[in-house]
Amino acid sequence: MVMRIKKTRPNFWSVLYIGRTIRNLYIYIGTLDIVLSSVKGHRIVARTEANASMQERPLRVCATFYGYGTQRRGGASCTRHQRASYPEEHAASCAVVFPTMSQDAATLREEGNHLFKSGDAQGALSCYTKALKLSGDQTEAAVLHRNRAACYLKLEDYAKAEADASKALDSDPGDIKARFRRAQALQKLGRLDQAFLDAQKCAQLEPKNKAFQELLRLLGTQIQQKVRSCGFRMLSSTDARVQQMFKLLLDDSAQLSDKQKAAQNLVVLSREDAGAEQVFRNDGVKLLQKLLASHHEDIVLSALRTLVGLCTGHQSRTMAIVHELGMPQLCAVMGSGASAVSLAACHLLQVMFEALTEGMKRDIRGKDEAILPEPSRELRSMLQHLLDMMPAATVSGPGRDSAINLLVKQVPRKSLRNPDNSVTLWTVDHGLKKVLEVAGTVPELADGPPLTDNTPMSCSVLLNKLYDDLKCDSERENFNRLCEEYVQYYFSQPALESKVRAIQAVSVLLQGPSDVGNRTLELSGVMETVIAMCASENLIHQQVAVETLIHAAGKAKRASFITANGVALLKDLYKTSENDRIRVRALVGLCKLGSAGGTDFSMKQFAEGSTLKLAKQCRKWLCNDSLPATSRRWAVEGLAYLTFDADVKEDLVEDKKALNAMFELSEDKTVLFAVGSTLVNCTNSYDVEKPDPQLVELAKYAKQHVPEEHPKDAQSFVEKRLLKLLQAGVVSALVCMVKQESPALTDACKECIARVFLALVERQEDRGMVVAQGGGKALIPLATENTDVGKVKASQALAKITITSNPEIAFPGERIYEVVRPLVNLLHLECTLLQNFEALMALTNLAGINERLSRQKIIKEKAVSKVEGYMFEEHELVRAAATECMCNLALSTEVQKLFLATGNDRLKLVVLFCGEEDERLRKAAAGTLAMLTAEQPELCARIPGTTSHWLEILQALLLSDSQDLRHRGVVIALNIMQAERDLTEKLMESEALEILSVMAKEDTDARGPISKIAQQCLEVAVRYGIIKSAEGESILS
Structure with missing residues (x-):
């Protein structure tokens, strides 16, 4: 802002004002004429005229002149260059009369x-x-x-x-x-x-305070009265609306559009407790049963969604609806050909399962559920009907996938801490062979049940979940026996189609519980038949055999056998086959065998340059939109294996077209793990244990093989690849992958995504881009539902984002609550010290936001004791970070009560930390002590009892070279002096009096608030009568 002042005639000043707004850079030019009267009190009349260079805006009056010279008033100095701010007027010209100076x-x-x-x-x-x-x-x-x-x-x-x-x-x-x-x-x-x-x-x-208590009591009474009156009115209104909807839906003469609106209104009503109860009590389930038989998809969908509202969180209504409708009808609706109806029915059954299982877990139930029997029989019946849907030819492909999805979610235990896996054992005994019937189906060869492209992968996930939920060897042996019996039965049949069915089942097992798949592959004649089938003239036989061969190469022992016996066959298929489906699968088989050495640069399976040629062909097929999606998915599988080679990684990140094609293909459920694995390899986000150099030298001396790192796997190359992936839009692709609700999004796949996210946020300057594209939101479910390793990786990525970003922007609204638990989990002793350190810094930022959003949630997650534990850590940075976190948590009343409690050394530890050499630790401890003594004055009296050197520690803070430490020290001194006279006497008897006197006389502008607070300390001592000021002068004069 520029002001030019010119005296034009006596008592008249002309001011040229040039300024700009803060938010936009518009320039305003105007004149301010000020007439100064000579009357005592100096009344001032100001007239402004303003014009804007870009937009008409009024000029803000910003200059006030009280006289021609300097005037002393109440210790303040007012010159004619003094400026005051006044509210902006809303007219181009105005007349403002300011009050006299005495009327402030x-x-x-x-x-x-x-x-x-x-x-x-x-x-x-x-x-x-x-x-x-x-x-x-x-x-x-x-x-x-x-x-x-x-x-x-x-x-x-x-x-x-x-x-x-x-x-x-x-x-x-x-x-x-x-x-x-x-x-x-x-x-x-x-x-x-x-x-x-x-x-x-x-x-x-x-x-x-009685006034506060009385108002609180009165408000409580008024709220209860309002709830009762509103509840009665709402109940009667809801009942009328329900009756109106029923009447319209039962009217055969009503138009279809009116019925659709009525059915949709029932959905809305069922989402309210009162509406759901009225629908249920007015015999609405029978009406909904009739609507399920409608030929109009919209009405069926509305009926299913209404049933969801009735069942959500209510066990008694759910059991009544299951008995009323019957599982056969619900399964028939889910198995219908309409995809939307199938998904809606699947969601209804999911809600029913949750209502019944949650009802079993509750120790205390409502009055409407007190006499209900345990719903375990209903649950078994529901599972049995889902298993019966597996081989049924009348069930559609989407319906079968929905049934598999329900089994994946409901059968295995949610936590391995739960010792009861009886549901899994029952499912294995009654339904494993039915699942294998679906797994062994080859749609092109048999009259089996209709399948979708996702069905084989969904079966693999279900089989793997069931196998992982088994607790002991005898249970796993039973699982193996049932699978072997199924394979042997079909393999012993003379028809070739039966053998193909058995091999297809083995292929699905290899993608799921691979140990079971490898055992079935070792059965007599199975592996030989697979290799022989690779040369079959039947394309379907070839395709099934080659896929099985690829999946079998996942085990090192099996890969060595295939390398010796099947490489020539795969190469021949790749070169001579005229069918792209066979060629791309043969190529993936070669890719998998070529990457058997993993990241070990010294172990090359093929000749130099062969791997790059395979990768180039994979990228070519990946970018070919004319190929079917299944063939392009196999190209991604090939890249997932080949990207163990750093040369392949470099070529892939340079090929933007291939990256975009892969990201677009990631929307396909069956390719999620392949895309995740490829990105993990490109970002080097897999765990690598660096061996001890002495052990490496010893191994070389003993002529043992030592893995070698590829030169392009160095950190500088990795950072460049990460930047190129970010620019290509990898974050958006990962966010879309996380949103996939499919059995194909397994925990292993989630772990891959979490690893990639952690690599992407490693550099501080990249974190803003990750947050802006939705990475912060996507990391929260990855940190709660994942493998143990995946949870840690996702939580660490959240910590890195929270450290350098404003948590309220990175995790807006209520989402900030969800970040706390993953960060607290990083304080576990099993996590690395770096993860502990980053979690403490992130929690420090969260604790500094406000009481409701963060501190209460941190305390609720029982993080305070863990933070206290790390205050004793030997590592200086971790100890300082824990103390900083405690400083922010000390703003909470609950934490202050912990320090007030007797029988602990919390206060003593903070006082002693104020005397440590580490400046960062001293600042955090002094800040904590300043906060505690301000909020809880009674703690001041206990400070001398913590250590006999408390005065020396406080004086060291006051004499520190750091202005931050001096500020904290003088605040602590003020709090102590205001708390008790005795403490003030002890301070004034020490060198603290001289130190505070010197600090109080320092230039206020240069020292900031320190000198003011020091002056307040001395004024407290004067008020107590401990020291006196010079007569007639300020204590500081």
Whole structure:
């Protein structure tokens, strides 16, 4: 801003004002003519004329001249160059008459207080309003807003009272009077819930205040009355609406569009407790059963969604609906050809399972559920019907996939800590062979049940889940026996199609429980038949055999056998086959065998350059849109194996077209793990244990093989690849993969995605891009539902984001609650020290936001004791980070109570840390002590008892070279002196008096608030009569 002042004639000044706004860079030019009268008091009349260079805006009056010279008034100096801010006028020209100098904001406030006490609320309001226009101090403005709120309450203008009280609280959230007045205003406005929260806060701060307690009691009574009256009106209104919808749906003469609207209205009503109860009590289940038989898809969908509302979280209604509708009808609806109907029925059954299982877990039940039998029989019946759907030819492909998906979610235990896996054992005994019937189906050869492209992968996931849920060798042996019996039965059949069916089942097992698949592959004649079938003239036989061969190469022992016996066959198929489906599968087989050495640069399976040629062909097929999606998926599988080679990684990240094709293909459920594995390899985010150099030298001396790292796997190459992937849009692709709700999104796949995210946020400058593209939101479910390793990786990525980003922006709204638990889990002793350190720093940032959003959640997750544990850690950075976290947590009343409790050394530890050499630790400890002594003055008296060197520690803080430490030290000294006279005497008897005197005399502008606080310390000592100031002079003069 530029101001040019020119005297044009006596008592007349012309000011040229040039300025700009903060948000936009518009330039304003205007003149300000100020007429100064010679009357005592110097009344000033200002006239402004303004014009904007880009947009018409009024000019803000920003110059005030009180006279020609300098004038002393109340210790303040006012010159004619002094500037004050006034509210912007809403006209191009205006005349403003400013109050006299003697009538300042403080005088007006005192006058307003006198008028308010005398009962003149309107006069007090006028004074406070004028004072607000003159006040430039935020604290004073908050007091004026609070007082004006009281005036508005007297005048019964409750909306303005609430607004002014809120403004006061914005400046000072701890202003209990403003909060009480806002509660009163909200009560009169009918916003009882908000008023109750304010009154509750007031009562917590001052429990003995009878006015607060009375308002809280009155609000509680009013809220209960409102709930009862509203509940009755809502109940009668809901009943009428339900009856109206039923009447319309049962009317055969009604139009279809009206029936569809009525059915949709039932969906909305069922999502409310009162509406769901009315639908159920008015015999709505029978009506919904009729709607399920409708030929109109929209009405069937509405019926299913209404049933979801009835069953959600209600065991008794769910059991009644299961008995009323029957599982055969529900399974028939799910097995219908319509994909949307099938998904809706699947969701209904999922809700039913959850309602019944949650009901079994509850120890205390509602009165409507007190006499219900255990629903275990219904659950078994539901599982049996789902298993019966597996081989049924009348069930559609999407319906079968939905049934498999339900089995994946409901059968295995949610946690291995639960010892009861009886449901899994029952499913294995009664349904394993039915699942294998689906797994062994080759749609092109047999009249088996209809399948989708996702069905084989879904079967693999289900089989793997069942196998992993078994607890002992005898249970696993039973699983192996049933699988071997199935394979041997079909393999012993003379028809070639039966052998193909058996091999297809083995292929599915190899993709799921691979140990079981390898055992069945070792059965007599199975492997030989697979190799022989690779040369079959039947394309379907060839395809099944080659796929089985590829999956079998996953085990090193099997890969060596295939390398010796099947490489020539695969090469021949790749070169001579005229069918692209066979060629791409043969190529993937070669890719898998070529990557058998993993990341070991010294173990080359093929000749130099062969791997790059295979990768080039895979990228070519991947980018070929004319090929079917199944063939392109196999190209991604090939890249997943070949990207163990760093040369292949470099070529892939340079090929943007191939990357985009892979990201687009990641929307396909069956290719999720292949894409995840490829990205893990490209980002080098797999775990690599660096061997001890001495052991490496010893191995070389003993002529043992030592793995070698590829030169292009160095960190500099990895960082460049990460940057190229970010620019190609890898974050958006990963977010889409996380959103996939499919059995193909296995925990192993989630772990791959979590590893890639952790690699992407490794560099601080890349984290903003990851958050902007939805990475922060996608990491939260990865940190809660994943493998143990995947949870840690995702949690560490969240920690890195929280450290360097504003948590309220990275995790907006209620999502910030969900970040706390993963971060607290990183404090586990099994995590690395780096992960502990990053979690502590992230929690420090979260704890500094506010009480409701973060600190209470951190305390609820029992993180305080873990943070205290790391305050004893030997590593300096970890110890300092834990102390910083405790400093922010100390803002919470619950943590302060822990320090107030006797019989512990929490306070002693903080005091001793203030005397450590590590400056970062001292700052954190001194900040904690300053916070505690300010909020809990009774802790001040216990400081001398913590250590005999407490005075030396405090003096060292006051004499520190660091301004931050001196600031904390002087605040601690002030809190101690304000707490007790005896403590003040001890401080003044020490060298602290001289130190504080010197600090108080330092230049205020240069030292900031330190000298002011030091002056306050001395004033406290003067007030106690311990020291005296010179007669007639300030203590600092």
